[in-house]
Each structure stands twice: as C-alpha cells, then as structure tokens.
Amino acid sequence: MKRTHFFAIIFISVASLLYACNNSGSSSASTDKDTKPAFDLTAAKKGVEEGNKAFMELLKKGDSVGVANLYTMDAKLLGPNMPAAVGRSSIQSVLGGFVNAGFTNFSLITTEVWGYENLLSEEGVWALAGKDGKELDRGKYIVLWKMEDGKWKLFRDCWNSDNPPPPPAK
C-alpha cells in the first residue's frame, strides 16, 4: 500500500467517525425539536381573561347565546340550588333565565390559574349588581377551561354565594 493511500484511508475513517458522531448529536437535537413546546401558562391565563371579559360583556347585553358559546359543547354548568346543566343548549337556557331575571351585571375576578395544555383550573370571585349598580350578591367559583376550536372555553363552572340564602319568594 502506498503511503498516500494509507493517509487517504485514515482521513476517510476519521471523517466518517466525526460525521457519525456529529450526526448522532444532531439527530437527538431534532428529537428535542419534535418534542412539544413547553406549556405557556401566561398565554393560557390571557385566554381565560379574554373569556371572562367576553362573558361579562355578552351577559350585560343579554346575549345568552353568545355567553353559551363561551362554553365547550360538552360543558357542565354547576350552579347553586339547581341541578347541573349539561351541554351547551341546556346551559343557554339557564343563562336565558338569568337574563330574564335581570341577572346580567356580573363581575368576575380571577384569583389564580393553574394548568397544562389539556385543562386549566381557575379560582375566582364574582359579584352580581342590579341595574342601578347596587350589589345583589357575591361569591366564589372554580372554573375548568378546555381548548375548543382554538380557544379556551368554560368546561366546568361551579360557583356559590358568600351570603345566606335569600328568604323564599312569597
């Protein structure tokens, strides 16, 4: 074997090794790229904030269909002193009842949001005011949010009042 051939073989061998070594590195890098990006809780919180803002604005207008569309198709409205309303159309009729009763002036304040890409859990406080702005009731809630059609929507909505129940209507 000529000395030049020998060097050529050594060169190719080392180059192949370096390539293999480097390639194994880049293949693991591409695996990292394939991994889902870290869950962005800040963006999710913004989705909850937007959902609550739309909730308050649409309910104030008496748009129970618009508010119902903020819930997932399979949502459950877990309201106090009523059975669970299951599914968007049942939820819409409960919300229609709120509108008819004049319960449209709600404020929702998020206390905290926890979650991951499949589900958010929100804790908050709510208040209901009359048309004159006077507070009628207040309480707390836990809402579970789920992504549907690219938006965070209410999936479970459980709330209650801080106040003793009002005396029954005469």
Next chain:
Amino acid sequence: MKRTHFFAIIFISVASLLYACNNSGSSSASTDKDTKPAFDLTAAKKGVEEGNKAFMELLKKGDSVGVANLYTMDAKLLGPNMPAAVGRSSIQSVLGGFVNAGFTNFSLITTEVWGYENLLSEEGVWALAGKDGKELDRGKYIVLWKMEDGKWKLFRDCWNSDNPPPPPAK
C-alpha cells in the same frame, strides 16, 4: 517519525474519538434518565379515591381535625352561603360546625379526574344523609387536589346544592 509511532498516534486518536462519541451518547442517555417519568393519572386517581374514602370515614366519626388534615395547609373551603374558609385551621372550624349540626353522613362520588403532577381537578357529586339514612341534600362539586407530604390533599373545595335553599329557621 517511526512507522510504529505513527500507528500508535492514529490508534490513540481514533480511540479518543470513539470514546468522545460514545460518551456524548451515554451522557444524553443519563439526561433521559434524569427526566421525570410520565405522569401517572391512574395512581393520582387512586390518591383522590383514598382521600375521599378517608373524608367520609373521618367525618362520620365526627373527627373534624382528621378531615381538616386531608386539606393542604393553604387550602380554601369554598362552601355555599358562607365566605371562603382560608387555611387548615379555619377549615377545621367550619368542619367542626358541620359535625355539631349533625352533617356527618356524606357520600362523595367522583365523576372525573383530570390533571398533571402539580394539580388534579376532580368533578363529583355528593349527598348528605341524616342519622336515619334519609337523604337531606345533594349536589355537585369541583375539588382541586395538590400533593403535600407525599399525599394528594384537597386544595380548593367548591360545592353547592341541587336543591332550592331550605326555608330560613324560625
């Protein structure tokens, strides 16, 4: 340079390359080992089931301290027609009130659990029976569970009744 020296240098170079290549592989393998195992929702659901079982048993015995210990230190009891009870000692006094009122015979049935390693969200239905076993009330709840001291504990507990409020006591 002697031919044998030359081969020795080539051998050492190739061996070093192989070692470096192999070592980078094993270091990425150890990174994989360091990564947390996939979240086990089945095990988490079992934790919730055990928590609820202990809740029912301890409350039936009137052990409000035992039930309060199923809540995290920073838990919030978000009960209907009362302000939020914040922290384990406040929760214990509300539970003590339940015991004094004879509200100890609760059944809790989990409907669904969602979650990840930091937080579980449970949906369920509850019923309260009197000492004679007759149902007094029933409703639904959302409980958020958090890991504390190696156990899933109640972190937020929001419930309400399916029934209209009872008439106020005379």
